[in-house]
Amino acid sequence: MTDPTSLLPPPEPVQLLDADGSLSGSVGDLGLTPGDLVGMYRDMVRTRTLDTMAMALQRQGQLGVWASCRGQEAAQVGIAWAMGLRDWAFPSYREHGITTVRGVPFGDLLLQYKGVWMGHYDPSEYQVAPHSIPIATHLLHAVGYAHAARLSGDDLVTLAFIGDGGTSEGDFHEALNFAAVWNAPVVFVVQNNQFAISVPTEHQLAAPSIAHKGIGYGVKGYRVDGNDVLASFRVGADAIERARSGGGPALIEAHTYRMKPHTTADDDTRYRPPEEVAEWEAKDPIARLEQLLLDEGILFEPDLERIARDADDESKAIRTEVVAEGPVPMSQVFEHVYVDPPVDLLRQAAAFTAGDER
Numbered sequence: 001m002t003d004p005t006s007l008l009p010p011p012e013p014v015q016l017l018d019a020d021g022s023l024s025g026s027v028g029d030l031g032l033t034p035g036d037l038v039g040m041y042r043d044m045v046r047t048r049t050l051d052t053m054a055m056a057l058q059r060q061g062q063l064g065v066w067a068s069c070r071g072q073e074a075a076q077v078g079i080a081w082a083m084g085l086r087d088w089a090f091p092s093y094r095e096h097g098i099t100t101v102r103g104v105p106f107g108d109l110l111l112q113y114k115g116v117w118m119g120h121y122d123p124s125e126y127q128v129a130p131h132s133i134p135i136a137t138h139l140l141h142a143v144g145y146a147h148a149a150r151l152s153g154d155d156l157v158t159l160a161f162i163g164d165g166g167t168s169e170g171d172f173h174e175a176l177n178f179a180a181v182w183n184a185p186v187v188f189v190v191q192n193n194q195f196a197i198s199v200p201t202e203h204q205l206a207a208p209s210i211a212h213k214g215i216g217y218g219v220k221g222y223r224v225d226g227n228d229v230l231a232s233f234r235v236g237a238d239a240i241e242r243a244r245s246g247g248g249p250a251l252i253e254a255h256t257y258r259m260k261p262h263t264t265a266d267d268d269t270r271y272r273p274p275e276e277v278a279e280w281e282a283k284d285p286i287a288r289l290e291q292l293l294l295d296e297g298i299l300f301e302p303d304l305e306r307i308a309r310d311a312d313d314e315s316k317a318i319r320t321e322v323v324a325e326g327p328v329p330m331s332q333v334f335e336h337v338y339v340d341p342p343v344d345l346l347r348q349a350a351a352f353t354a355g356d357e358r
């Protein structure tokens with residue numbers, strides 16, 4: 001029988017790269033090449049640049065809404081880098097770092113947020129399931145997919161991504177229980193960004209940490225500094241390999257911070273002081289890897305400028321594509337859901353057409 005204490009998470013999140021860019025141990029110990037470190041840095045810069053552009057597009061009326069991942073790039077990029085090509089990601093709506101690493105065209109995501117009804121990527125092309133807007137429902141899909149893969153002799157692992165608030169949902173508990181009982185190769189990744197909209201994590205958590213919730217179901221808990229891309233990679237790789245080799249499901253809690261409002265529909269100044277945001281700015285995930293790359297002589301200032309310029313060019317091209325799509329007719333919200341729309345919907349559509357938008 002498994003020693004139950006082996007399922008407990010460590011008392012503190014694992015950190016390899018501190019806020020000043022100092023690495024515990026040497027680059028050689030990471031199992032990553034200098035080229036990998038540059039690749040992770042580039043993916044974080046791309047994610048932030050694209051995310052910033054999407055925020056601006058929403059403010060200009062081009063997108064319905066946007067959920068920024070600023071501040072969470074390291075947790076997402078580090079763990080996505082630890083995934084095998086055939087592993088599947090089941091994201092929620094804030095996982096732009098995951099989709100960027102997996103190669104999902106960012107323009108396709110934006111068309112979805114713009115409301116273009118055919119604006120979506122093909123999940124099987126990237127092994128990335130559709131974004132889940134309902135909180136935690138996709139965790140069960142990830143468990144089912146992992147279990148089915150295992151039954152059919154496939155050694156893929158699924159990764160399901162949610163926020164801290166999502167761990168208060170019934171679906172979270174059902175997913176962990178099924179995963180452990182079936183020994184499904186699934187890794188649950190909770191980005192604890194400190195808030196579920198305006199509700200701080202401590203208002204919905206009595207467990208010592210989110211990762212401690214795993215042991216009650218027989219799921220191994222991990223804690224990692226989610227602003228440290230190298231630790232996120234290492235912990236992600238350990239949990240994924242353990243699941244792949246039959247060791248069972250895992251629950252990773254990545255400690256991080258949401259630097260922007262919950263979505264563009266939120267005003268975060270109403271529930272958190274600017275000093276708190278500034279405190280986390282100093283723990284920026286990109287700045288610390290950048291410092292390490294400069295200190296180690298892996299990259300130099302002109303390289304950083306080139307990476308930033310490339311990300312800007314990519315972002316501008318996608319922006320042009322999304323704007324060129326033109327406005328989405330509002331009447332489309334009434335279409336494509338029902339073959340025979342219910343009477344209420346028909347009434348609303350008629351009222352809308354008549355100019356009554358109540």
Ligand SMILES: Cc1ncc(C[n+]2csc(CCOP(=O)(O)OP(=O)(O)O)c2C)c(N)n1
Binds near residue numbers: 134
């Ligand atoms: C089932 C369900 N209930 C409620 C909502 C409304 N809602 C949208 S985001 C959110 C908070 C989620 O917080 P968290 O899980 O911490 O993720 P974060 O947005 O911080 O990444 C809620 C309650 C929803 N989308 N789905």
